[in-house]
Amino acid sequence: MVTKHVLKAKQFAESEVLLSLFRYAEEFERLDEEGNIPPIMKSKILASLFYEPSTRTRFSFEAAMLKLGGQVTTTESAGHFSSVTKGESLTDTIRIIGGYCDIIVLRHNIVGSALTASKVSPVPIINAGDGIGEHPTQALLDLYTIWKEFGRITDLSIGMVGDLLYGRTVHSLIYLLGKQEGITLYAISPPQLKLPEKYSTFIKENGWDFEETYDLNKVLDKIDIFYITRIQKERFSSVEEYNQLKGSFVIDKGIMDNISEGSIVMHPLPRVDEIKPEIDDDKRAAYFRQAKNGLYLRMALLKWVFEV
Numbered sequence: 487m488v489t490k491h492v493l494k495a496k497q498f499a500e501s502e503v504l505l506s507l508f509r510y511a512e513e514f515e516r517l518d519e520e521g522n523i524p525p526i527m528k529s530k531i532l533a534s535l536f537y538e539p540s541t542r543t544r545f546s547f548e549a550a551m552l553k554l555g556g557q558v559t560t561t562e563s564a565g566h567f568s569s570v571t572k573g574e575s576l577t578d579t580i581r582i583i584g585g586y587c588d589i590i591v592l593r594h595n596i597v598g599s600a601l602t603a604s605k606v607s608p609v610p611i612i613n614a615g616d617g618i619g620e621h622p623t624q625a626l627l628d629l630y631t632i633w634k635e636f637g638r639i640t641d642l643s644i645g646m647v648g649d650l651l652y653g654r655t656v657h658s659l660i661y662l663l664g665k666q667e668g669i670t671l672y673a674i675s676p677p678q679l680k681l682p683e684k685y686s687t688f689i690k691e692n693g694w695d696f697e698e699t700y701d702l703n704k705v706l707d708k709i710d711i712f713y714i715t716r717i718q719k720e721r722f723s724s725v726e727e728y729n730q731l732k733g734s735f736v737i738d739k740g741i742m743d744n745i746s747e748g749s750i751v752m753h754p755l756p757r758v759d760e761i762k763p764e765i766d767d768d769k770r771a772a773y774f775r776q777a778k779n780g781l782y783l784r785m786a787l788l789k790w791v792f793e794v
Contacts, residue, residue: 490791491604492612495622495658499665504639508630510786511779518553518782525555527788533587534560535579536614537594542755542777543614543623547591550785559587577606584608589791592616610791618652623787624754625658627780632711634779635750635772641668643708647735648674648715648760650681655754656715660685670695672705676734679717702735706744712737714753714760714773738762742770752776 498504517523532551534544548558576594580603583590590607592600593614600613615621633639644663646656650673663669671694673681680698689696699705717732719725737751742765753761753773765771 495662511782527554527556530556531587625662627783631776643670645672645709650675651679
């Protein structure tokens, strides 16, 4: 059997693949509520190998494997608590760990690291974030959330707000939306954090309506989905530069009063100061539902990888 790796969002751009994953996820949520999830991962081991911090991605993948009857072996801050401290290369680490498990979920700080790992790994690699590159499983759960909230993934206007330069979740979601029809995208960011040209070129090649702006208020009434991202402190070379940009956009009750009742607010989390807790109970605040959806989407992805 060909080893299935999950490296880039574009792998899942076909609607048929997406909808099958969404239906698996929906079914796993139903089975979980009934306490009746089949142990389809029994005897399989998932290794979490995280060189950068994680809460939702790591815990949801580990919970997904455990709920499906599998087992988990894990390390956090692998750059400090593994043989990397002795100078071991990523490829050697992957070769070794691949001999101890059945699948590796990898987060790394270098763009392209998941692809590098996949070339030597004896088991499937799932890219859980490679620097400022991509985060394909986040994009999948984001699109699953949109599908659940709207009943479709076409004919929607999306406002991507905040750090569009370093935001790998934004990059992956754009690629994943590539073949969907009727998409209008508003890229809303400080000038220093605007969307990289390769993504805006991709958008234009796909024929979407596209607008870049630095004024969120200008487009509030035009957007179905507000996809908010934090300004990523860890990507800046100086604290001063970060402090100048943090808080550029803040979603509060004032903003919510001016958006459509049918809109939703999403966020890949963690949030810092870009969404005020005062809106958490608003029915349009979808980010905690979005995080929960990640558990079931990642269960579906494990099923897909192993073809069970």
